[in-house]
Amino acid sequence: MKDLLLHIYSYPDPTPPEAIDQAVRFAAAVGGDLTALAVQVNLQASSNYLASRLINLAALCAEQEAKSLAACKSAVAVFEEKLATYRVTGGSLLTQADLYAIGSHVALHARTRDLCLVPMVDGRDGQRAVTEAVVFGSGRPVLLFRPGKAELLGGGLSTVVVAWDGSPTAARALAAALPLLPKARQVRVLTVLNEKAEARAGLGAEVVRHLGVHGVEAIADEVDAANRKVGQVLSDYVAEHGSDLLVMGAYGRSRIQEFILGGATESLLANPRMPLLLAH
Structure with missing residues (x-):
């Protein structure tokens, strides 16, 4: 497994630093090159006169998209720090996808990787849908883990x-x-x-x-x-x-x-x- 992909989630809750740390340590353990795929959400505010008048929908969507972008940049900074700490080769991709197309977007990138690492944060958010889309749509193996509950390489591969x-x-x-x-x-x-x-x-x-x-x-x-x-x-x-x-x-x-x-x-x-x- 020389070519690994890590999905970094940014909306509504970002991938936590401990998940990034575990993923990079895993890459170090298997001797693989790790790429972080950070996906900014595109909410695509619909053109609706009433919504614009009542809640300024376009401004709300733009605010959440900016929040998502900031989360991506913060996670990428943590990722690059961890790469240096564990001496792992790799890089990051900052991309954008519509909210309901994130799974297929990640699956597309995973098709040319040996393994895709998908941290699960909370079953109530969209991460579950992303997970299923990658498992069934990438054609490649997927490694799921959950910091604090299903730790990745907590004590090595026992x-x-x-x-x-x-x-x-x-x-x-x-x-x-x-x-x-x-x-x-x-x-x-x-x-x-x-x-x-x-x-x-x-x-x-x-x-x-x-x-x-x-x-x-x-x-x-x-x-x-x-x-x-x-x-x-x-x-x-x-x-x-x-x-x-x-x-x-x-x-x-x-x-x-x-x-x-x-x-x-x-x-x-x-x-x-x-x-x-x-x-x-």
Whole structure:
């Protein structure tokens, strides 16, 4: 992973300095070049006579856009300081996008990167929509983390858990994570049984063999879902084993099925307890 991208959010709440610090430390750990993509929001005030008369809509939008630009510049300054501190090569891009097109804008830039780092600040803001757009629209792996709750490299890569159900999305996630796995102290391949028909006992053995060819020692493990949702099973497992990174495919079933049934990706995006490396 030599070419990394960090999304810097600026509206309504900016990416916090601790998220930038963690991203740069991650780039230092993997030996990658890191580019910060700071996106100023464009609110595009509509031409509305009544709104202009009552609340001066254009002026309000211009004020928020200026606030967003100031947040971008402040974050870029922190980013460049951290690059020097951790001796990481990289640079920054200050761009602009419409409020509801930020996700597709970031996804476009992520398509020519090895990995896109997306810090999550608050599930109530637009960051969740951006996250989904990058995961499903970039065609590249995405690393999600949340300072204070799902710390990135808080203590190095101790235990990495690879969620494995034998699906194409799980295979893509495994391939995307392969450059990181040799840096982990322990790699565990987890198959959740009695949740999906295709997730059978013994599936993890072939993953262990494949990783061994790449010089990565791994442990295959299986857990019975026992009527729990797979997202809860995964969260409980990584907590039990002190994992600081979960690798998984994003949305193995159709998105409408995931919405109705409550899939693992949906559950973990809503309440991340550890950094997630997702591939779709």
